[in-house]
Amino acid sequence: MSRICQDDVGQCDFIDVLEETVLRRRPVAVQLRAGELFIDQMMDVVTEAGTDFAIFRTHPRVPVREIAAVSRSEVGAVS
Structure with a gap:
């Protein structure tokens, strides 16, 4: 997976990308969007009270809505 930017693909398609990372x-x-970068494993995408x-x-x-982009991590360990 290359870097996927939410602003480039739109929120609905971005959620599809996030759901795919859950399966992988x-x-x-x-x-x-605030600039923080972290590496972790996606466990789920949920909707609560419309968010x-x-x-x-x-x-x-x-x-x-606060996620600007995701990409595959080459790091083996989850931090």
């Missing part, structure tokens, strides 16, 4: 069970690099959230193995859940 591999770490991904996540870039938040979509990305659920990670170790990082706190993040509203999908």
